[in-house]
Amino acid sequence: METFFCQNCGENPANLWVTKIMDGQVTKQHLCDECFRKLSGYSLPFTLALPLNIMNPLMNITDAIQPVKTAKFKVCKNCCTSWSDFLQTGSLGCPQCYQSFSKYLQPIIEDIHSSFTYKGKVPKRLPDGVRIKASLKHLKQKLFKSIDEENYEEAARLRDEIQALKKQLDHACQDAKK
């Protein structure tokens, strides 16, 4: 298997692909943990937990790290986990952390997945409004796909299903208001 060596010390195997953006100038380097710490002044134990295997298309570390100075003491109100807790362990504290740290998580998520759009299944048990909205989104994606594939019979069936769900959503919203 191909091994990249650190472009700073040239001795240790590199396990980080670091992109620096300074004054509009973009530089990219393969670095080992030790040199990354020396050069950036940040400790990065969370690299152990995130998929930063050198074979992966790697995340842009500086994008994730740049906001750290200001975010260091940012805490999720729901679970009290801080952003620096996440950086140390690689684990967020609770599902609400995604909202609490959305500004800092966005570049990480974009680098890993190259997308923000969820296209998967919807679990059965959810609060009514969330379930219906998620199902609507899922069905609309399927509708566009079936139109692309010129499967109009399926598209008509999906359209009817979407209309029925929209009615359910209206009822759920009215019930919530009451």
Add this chain to the structure above:
Amino acid sequence: MQKNSSSIILTSRIRLARNINGFPFPEWASSEDQTQVKAIVKKALQNLPSSFTYKELARAKESERNLLVEQNILSGHFVKDHLQAKAFAYNAKGLSIMVNEEDHLRLAIQQQGLMLEETWPVLDKLDTSLSEKIEYAFSQDSGFTTACPSNVGTGMRVSVMIHLPALCLEGKIGPMITALSESHITVRGLFGEGSMALGHIFQISNLNTLGISEEETILYLQKVAKSLERREKLARKNILSKKRTNLEDKVSRAIGTLKFAYLLSYEEALAHLSIIILGQSLGLAANLKPLKNLAILSTQLRDGHLRQQKGKRRSISLESLRAEKVRVIIG
């Protein structure tokens, strides 16, 4: 369940990461939270169409835990510490569940051969049944929320274990790995991140869990695995036609070592078995009995499995036992 089994594509595995709404992720959960999560999962597993063996991790003996890790039912990380906080379940259909690993639930299914399209409905059904009883942490925008942002979305990791000795011998594996990385595929050696590809066995898996549906992920991995299988077959034919003597030499040396060695490390055994299996797929080493799927051999020869077979011969070393076992395997 073996219709697609080939000597090149060894195993297929799909796992889903799920969390329960209202609880902190396992890394930050109190022991009370962890106990509650285990109780919720245990209750949800009752009255499912397929029955599961549920066990507290702390109640499993070390030897059992090691065997389950070697069979890929539990992860090495899962059995490392905090045993009291964790539990697991599995059934005869190849389904397994880890409770309080990195996420509250890690549901998985594993089968030999390229079996993604066949096994996905089975795992999907289990996940859907559980989602009727458990309120998963889910948002319409980002999907299933997970402890690590690398899994958020579908929470799905599809992995195929694949045996690529000819591509390795031809020196084509490096550029191929680079190309796959650019196509959002992670490539690892047999034992996960950072390890060498023991026995020329690689694991390919999807990187993205957002922007791609479960079905699309499965079709994509299937396509990539089949394409690698075609390339490996071509490389094998090429070696046979252009470097036959070299290959015969390698195969014979591998047979010689395995037949006459008294001590074998796992790495050495796997490296030679890999070459013999390559030779047998091209009609060489016909005087040996056909070897089993390398995935089975690579599990049977691991330390935990060998330790189970020591029986009364407590003083025998694992290297010595492995050499004995290999001699029986190759006949």
